[in-house]
Amino acid sequence: MPDPLRAANDALMSERERALSEIKRLQSRVTEIDQVMTSLGSLMNGTGRRRGRSATTTARSGQRGGRAPREGTIGAAIEGFLSNKRQPVHADELMQHLTGGGRAPGGKNPKASLQSTLRQLEQRGRVQNTGRNRWKLSA
Numbered sequence: 001m002p003d004p005l006r007a008a009n010d011a012l013m014s015e016r017e018r019a020l021s022e023i024k025r026l027q028s029r030v031t032e033i034d035q036v037m038t039s040l041g042s043l044m045n046g047t048g049r050r051r052g053r054s055a056t057t058t059a060r061s062g063q064r065g066g067r068a069p070r071e072g073t074i075g076a077a078i079e080g081f082l083s084n085k086r087q088p089v090h091a092d093e094l095m096q097h098l099t100g101g102g103r104a105p106g107g108k109n110p111k112a113s114l115q116s117t118l119r120q121l122e123q124r125g126r127v128q129n130t131g132r133n134r135w136k137l138s139a
Contacts, residue, residue, distance in 0.1 A: 034101050035072070038080030074117050077103045079126060079137065088134035091115065 081097050082089060095114055098104045105113030118135055121127040128138045 031102065034077075034080075037084070038076055041080040041083030074098065074103055074105055074114070075121055075126070077101065078117065078121065078135075082127065082135060082137045085136070088130040088136040091118065091133045091135065094118075094135065 077098055078094060081094065091111070091114060095104065095111060098114070104110055105117065107113050118127060118129070122129060125138050127135050129135055
């Protein structure tokens with residue numbers, strides 16, 4: 001290649017590497033923000049533990065019962081997402097959110113895994129199916 005073409009190619013390669021590095025940094029930051037938002041959502045809705053109250057004590061006092069999902073789990077991500085929604089959310093929208101945040105359920109059938117997690121959260125009194133596979137946090 002002539003020198004001007006080589007210089008242009010080198011400049012584009014360098015710019016591409018900088019852009020890829022910036023994308024990687026921003027993806028990492030988005031993940032951090034998602035984790036903080038999940039934690040804040042749990043605290044805003046009383047699902048996080050505060051001042052030493054156990055989940056059992058919270059359940060007995062009439063608030064949403066059951067054990068809160070461990071931070072970083074799919075259950076915690078679901079509760080964090082639902083805490084920011086005023087209307088019930090369809091399971092497909094939940095799956096899109098989890099997939100976008102890198103927390104999609106694994107296995108051969110991720111949708112079935114999501115449904116299983118939602119049913120477990122429902123049994124614990126954490127979420128409620130409002131019909132037609134739409135979910136909201138329990139009151």
